[in-house]
Amino acid sequence: MVKHDETGLSRDAGLSIPIRYVIQIIQWEFMLDIQGITLIRDGKEILHEIDLSVGDGNIHCIVGPNGSGKSSLAYTIMGCSGYLPSSGTIKFDGQDVTHESLSQRATAGITLAWQEPARFEGLSVKDYLSICQKGRVDDDRLASVLALVNMSPMRYLEREVGESLSGGERKRVELASIVMMHPKLAILDEPDSGIDVISIKDIITLIQVLKEEGASVLVITHRPEIVNIGDSASLICDGRIVLSGSTSQVSDHYLKRCGPCEIETVSET
């Protein structure tokens, strides 16, 4: 990632193009570009000056311990109620969306798969997935997307997205709905939670399909298998991005050094 120069000009007199133009050209390739986001909720700083970029068509993974701010970051990017940052900017597809509503961001192409999907009484799987297709029901698309998450259309399309589905099944429907959206940016908040280990490969396939269909994907996960399919990764801890880089670098750091947590050890001393 190119670092900003305060003057916006190259320090290398040999370069004929001012570096700010180079930055702009590179930034156009970021589907998501977050700069200095701080989020305060109930008087507590949840996110602290977060910088994060996701390249166009890239998979970026976020790892970090429970309570570190991963889901809060997802809600902030999505524009959920109560998650307006107190400072910083969120650029999506070149546009500043920091103060845009959740609906506006969704219309622009951002969507979010919740870690704990909502239950909808009286809404069938078919209704739900059709909403994600803007009401245009394409049965072939429905069938292929459900197949991605290993669900039979005959068995599931008429089932209610509520009590009639198990937690794992609701999770699969949630992920299927994201593919139905054809998003520019899919935020997946722990897509592997509540899903059996055998099905991790389905999740990986789904993420890869999203990428193949042109989406950028921000995946929050604890699972190394999922981090490994990313193009880049970040480690978040205590509301701060403490490391960004290659997936192997971040994954190794997280697995080897976050348990026991060095930050907690430092703060205790």
Add this chain to the structure above:
Amino acid sequence: MTDEYRTLVEAYARSGGEVDALTMPDVAHLLIHENRVLSSRPVPGLDVHIEETDTGVNVKLVVLKGCRIEHPVHLCFGVLPKEGIQQINSVITAEEGSYAELLAHCTFPNAIKVRHLMNAEMEINRGAAITYNETHYHGQHGGVEVIPKARVRIESGGRLITGFTLTEGRVGRLEMDYDVHVGAGATAEMTAKVYGRGDDEILIRERTVLAGEGARSVIKSRVAVRDRAKSTVESITEGAAPYSRGHVDCVEIVQDDAVAVAIPRVSVVDRRAKVTHEAAIGSVDKKQLETLMSRGLDESEAVDVIVRGLLK
């Protein structure tokens, strides 16, 4: 075929009724406009006795012992003028081991000042079962007062399923009062779904008494109110017999300046009985709303999807 009949059938169709069923010789039906019976048909196994009086219509339906009525019995009650009154006094008996499904449509599409009174007595004998689903359409003016009252007794091993739906158009004033006595090993499942708008007033009182050993009941209410509508849902279950089980489940969604009250009342007078209740009342669930908005719906579209789903 009179104009009155034709117009009522058209209104019946608009409120979701199956018009074809009214002409089928093997499907029982009963059409009542105001306090006049326009058409009726019994079928083997179902006795129908009807009496027009000065003040209303008395209807007696008997599902004969051991008979299973193959097709649903279609009931159409309506008042088509802007003003009018309809009073129906019904006595429904399901004899031992019998079964029937009743589909009622109550339609008052032009009502400005209409009263519909229904006094029902129902007896479901040993091992018999009745399914009674009624759908109401009260037009767009809110000028309807509907007062359905039912007293039901379910004997051992009997089963009652009721569904009351009033989700299209205005409600006007609804004052529903159902009281069900559930015998040993018998079951009652009652569901009411109502959507109030404008200054509609909804009063729903449903009570089950679990009087016999192993009796079971579920009272489920789904109400949405918007504008200045008011709703009060009182769901009462009394566990009075060993191993009886009851559950009360009420969800009310409130929008705009509407007001909703939920009064679940559960009691147990036998230590081996168990009655549970859950009530959720308030605005649309935030997570449901934000999930649908993250799928590209605006807020009002998302609320509509949630409310429609709840009342489906």
